[in-house]
Amino acid sequence: MAVKTKPGAATLPLNEILGGDCIEVMNGLPEGSVDLIFADPPYNLQLRGDLHRPDNSRVDAVDDAWDQFASFATYDKFTREWLAAARRLLKPNGAIWVIGSYHNIFRVGAALQDAGFWILNDVVWRKSNPMPNFRGKRFTNAHETMIWASKSEGAKYTFNYEALKTLNEGLQMRSDWVLPICTGHERLKDANGDKAHPTQKPESLLHRVMVGSTNPGDVVLDPFFGTGTTGAVAKMLGRSFIGIERDAGYREAATARLARVRKFEGAVLETSTSKRAEPRVPFGQLVERGLLRPGEVLVSPRGQAAKVRVDGSLVSAEHRGSIHQVGALLEGAPSCNGWTYWQFKREGRLIPIDLLRQQLRAEMGQRPS
Amino acid sequence: MAVKTKPGAATLPLNEILGGDCIEVMNGLPEGSVDLIFADPPYNLQLRGDLHRPDNSRVDAVDDAWDQFASFATYDKFTREWLAAARRLLKPNGAIWVIGSYHNIFRVGAALQDAGFWILNDVVWRKSNPMPNFRGKRFTNAHETMIWASKSEGAKYTFNYEALKTLNEGLQMRSDWVLPICTGHERLKDANGDKAHPTQKPESLLHRVMVGSTNPGDVVLDPFFGTGTTGAVAKMLGRSFIGIERDAGYREAATARLARVRKFEGAVLETSTSKRAEPRVPFGQLVERGLLRPGEVLVSPRGQAAKVRVDGSLVSAEHRGSIHQVGALLEGAPSCNGWTYWQFKREGRLIPIDLLRQQLRAEMGQRPS
DNA sequence: GGTGAAGATGAATCTCCTG
DNA sequence: ACAGGAGATTCATCTTCAC
Numbered sequence: 001m002a003v004k005t006k007p008g009a010a011t012l013p014l015n016e017i018l019g020g021d022c023i024e025v026m027n028g029l030p031e032g033s034v035d036l037i038f039a040d041p042p043y044n045l046q047l048r049g050d051l052h053r054p055d056n057s058r059v060d061a062v063d064d065a066w067d068q069f070a071s072f073a074t075y076d077k078f079t080r081e082w083l084a085a086a087r088r089l090l091k092p093n094g095a096i097w098v099i100g101s102y103h104n105i106f107r108v109g110a111a112l113q114d115a116g117f118w119i120l121n122d123v124v125w126r127k128s129n130p131m132p133n134f135r136g137k138r139f140t141n142a143h144e145t146m147i148w149a150s151k152s153e154g155a156k157y158t159f160n161y162e163a164l165k166t167l168n169e170g171l172q173m174r175s176d177w178v179l180p181i182c183t184g185h186e187r188l189k190d191a192n193g194d195k196a197h198p199t200q201k202p203e204s205l206l207h208r209v210m211v212g213s214t215n216p217g218d219v220v221l222d223p224f225f226g227t228g229t230t231g232a233v234a235k236m237l238g239r240s241f242i243g244i245e246r247d248a249g250y251r252e253a254a255t256a257r258l259a260r261v262r263k264f265e266g267a268v269l270e271t272s273t274s275k276r277a278e279p280r281v282p283f284g285q286l287v288e289r290g291l292l293r294p295g296e297v298l299v300s301p302r303g304q305a306a307k308v309r310v311d312g313s314l315v316s317a318e319h320r321g322s323i324h325q326v327g328a329l330l331e332g333a334p335s336c337n338g339w340t341y342w343q344f345k346r347e348g349r350l351i352p353i354d355l356l357r358q359q360l361r362a363e364m365g366q367r368p369s
Numbered sequence: 370m371a372v373k374t375k376p377g378a379a380t381l382p383l384n385e386i387l388g389g390d391c392i393e394v395m396n397g398l399p400e401g402s403v404d405l406i407f408a409d410p411p412y413n414l415q416l417r418g419d420l421h422r423p424d425n426s427r428v429d430a431v432d433d434a435w436d437q438f439a440s441f442a443t444y445d446k447f448t449r450e451w452l453a454a455a456r457r458l459l460k461p462n463g464a465i466w467v468i469g470s471y472h473n474i475f476r477v478g479a480a481l482q483d484a485g486f487w488i489l490n491d492v493v494w495r496k497s498n499p500m501p502n503f504r505g506k507r508f509t510n511a512h513e514t515m516i517w518a519s520k521s522e523g524a525k526y527t528f529n530y531e532a533l534k535t536l537n538e539g540l541q542m543r544s545d546w547v548l549p550i551c552t553g554h555e556r557l558k559d560a561n562g563d564k565a566h567p568t569q570k571p572e573s574l575l576h577r578v579m580v581g582s583t584n585p586g587d588v589v590l591d592p593f594f595g596t597g598t599t600g601a602v603a604k605m606l607g608r609s610f611i612g613i614e615r616d617a618g619y620r621e622a623a624t625a626r627l628a629r630v631r632k633f634e635g636a637v638l639e640t641s642t643s644k645r646a647e648p649r650v651p652f653g654q655l656v657e658r659g660l661l662r663p664g665e666v667l668v669s670p671r672g673q674a675a676k677v678r679v680d681g682s683l684v685s686a687e688h689r690g691s692i693h694q695v696g697a698l699l700e701g702a703p704s705c706n707g708w709t710y711w712q713f714k715r716e717g718r719l720i721p722i723d724l725l726r727q728q729l730r731a732e733m734g735q736r737p738s
Numbered sequence: 739g740g741t742g743a744a745g746a747t748g749a750a751t752c753t754c755c756t757g
Numbered sequence: 758a759c760a761g762g763a764g765a766t767t768c769a770t771c772t773t774c775a776c
Contacts, residue, residue, distance in 0.1 A: 072482055102491040106478025113441060121508045122471035124493050126545050128732055133541060136530040139490045142543035161505040163680040167653030172502060174511035176495050180732060204657040211679055237679060264679065268663040271680040275765060324763060333425040337764050415751045423766040431749050472751060501767040504752035550748060553771055568749050
């Protein structure tokens with residue numbers, strides 16, 4: 001499936017895996033067209049005698065500081081180039097996730113900041129079943145680090161706070177996630193029964209990333225697609241994906257995998273919504289609609305009274321203004337949510353005015369509550 | 370106490386707090402004389418305005434002048450200069466620890482690598498009691514990152530593998546440490562009863578660092594000494610310290626604190642961690658982990674059905690919410706333990722979802738780390 | 739004095755729409 | 758662009774105070 005973004009613009013290939021170098025491919029896609037980028041770039045692992053540059057050339061010796069610096073410089077150049085191409089593709093309110101280990105994540109994080117991305121959190125994937133450190137010379141390397149960043153400072157990134165809070169059983173989601181590594185049936189094998197990709201990420205990780213920072217229908221791009229975990233989870237969750245992968249073997253494994261993935265049905269993709277998403281109800285509407293009469297008395301939690309005026313403002317013994325303003329003044333607080341602060345009387349009982357707001361919203365037919 | 374390192378060399382002032390700029394002071398100390406450096410540099414937080422809790426109280430932020438930098442370039446220059454001075458002081462087999470947050474740690478990590486340090490691990494301090502995210506706009510910032518690096522590649526750094534394994538109840542120490550933040554009696558207060566330093570680190574953190582990467586009698590230098598946690602733990606554990614601190618008020622508080630510290634005799638005991646109860650498993654993890662599929666039907670004891678959604682909430686014919694909420698609504702009860710209430714179907718048989726929770730717990734292991 | 743409720747607080751890059 | 762107003766938002770732990 002391919003979608004024209006606008007007449008004359010390059011097309012945006014959705015739910016496809018594109019072959020080739022990710023920087024070149026990204027530069028051929030239309031600017032500002034992607035909601036989220038998830039990137040799992042090469043880690044630049046400096047294993048003795050087996051160091052490869054990002055362009056796959058081999059580094060001969062890494063036994064002096066100059067060589068170290070040369071390899072870091074090469075890696076930095078590569079990092080800054082793909083990050084620039086990725087940033088160009090993002091919509092203004094888009095965001096990026098990058099995962100890495102201590103070998104590369106500090107280079108990546110600094111490059112992100114230098115490119116103008118605005119870091120929102122670093123998130124630690126704490127592996128519940130990491131590989132032990134066999135030689136006992138260091139700590140068990142039991143985590144990887146993800147950086148979540150918006151395209152620029154002040155951008156309105158997507159964050160499904162309530163959905164994540166629900167996933168975490170009612171507590172707000174923290175910056176450390178405990179999840180197992182990818183093993184068992186989920187781990188793709190090649191014809192020989194060996195693992196198809198050396199660093200396949202668990203779907204649970206991508207699930208949380210996408211539930212938290214995309215909405216159904218969003219476009220998610222992965223420039224280092226590998227065997228397609230990003231695409232698989234995107235498909236399940238009703239998001240569109242664009243994969244870029246240089247290696248034909250990985251593309252093949254990913255294509256077969258994606259064909260097997262089934263999309264979840266519509267209703268279950270919905271997540272818990274926040275109050276912020278509810279339609280606004282001006283307090284004055286309660287008066288207009290006769291749910292509260294002008295002159296009626298509202299009562300604060302501490303028993304202070306204020307009268308409702310015809311324009312929906314309040315007047316107390318000493319203050320006048322909106323329900324929020326009078327509440328804040330009475331409490332000496334910088335702000336106050338009048339909806340949850342005030343109550344009214346019916347048949348001798350005190351009832352929160354927020355109940356009336358919910359009633360109005362229900363009548364408006366916007367949301368069942 | 371001051372010790373001559375060798376004839377004609379500058380003296381090494383041990384167990385003292387030196388005033389002044391850390392770069393200048395370090396450059397005045399003898400080269401290659403220190404076993405370990407622990408550094409807690411300014412994080413360059415870049416806070417914008419005030420932040421209030423939902424109860425309208427104001428958060429006492431880190432707005433001190435010492436944390437203000439004009440730009441990343443300014444911060445980088447500062448970082449590279451103090452790291453160069455620090456590296457010069459280290460013995461060839463010495464090591465460094467630096468702690469930071471996502472605001473600065475990527476700059477620090479890249480600078481460490483560029484300076485020739487060799488990263489051994491990044492270690493995540495997972496806070497058991499972090500400050501929440503009050504506005505619900507990001508993940509709870511629940512961890513900080515430490516980088517542990519040797520002076521150069523191939524150096525024979527100190528690592529007390531067995532001691533750390535013992536600290537961790539016989540399991541290899543991992544790269545993620547769960548420790549509480551510094552509060553209560555340990556937190557130093559000034560004459561007004563306010564915190565003496567805005568970012569005092571817990572002694573438990575330094576305890577683990579020093580038990581793991583120094584030996585008794587070693588010299589530990591802290592160029593950002595603050596109120597002296599590094600010195601206090603060094604003294605307890607029979608290590609020597611050198612503190613450098615610019616602020617006279619912090620030096621005074623640290624001096625008083627150090628006078629009260631008593632050196633441990635005999636066995637070194639870890640007191641900060643206690644065995645936790647069974648780990649809480651959010652229901653949403655069963656969905657993320659693929660143990661239950663979104664859209665799958667759960668069945669109540671009375672045969673009522675509810676569908677699982679992607680965020681781990683349930684939706685039935687009439688209700689939606691958590692497994693506990695929907696259970697309570699269906700029963701008309703004030704509360705309900707969803708774990709023991711709901712069942713799912715496998716091969717025609719009904720199985721309690723609690724079985725899946727037990728499965729997850731078994732995978733997670735239940736060790737403190 | 740003991741118990742429990744209520745208050746305080748922690749390295750935080752913490753809103754969004756309308757006029 | 759900027760100012761102002763609406764209104765949404767917290768978890769674990771320790772201290773203080775009432776009973």
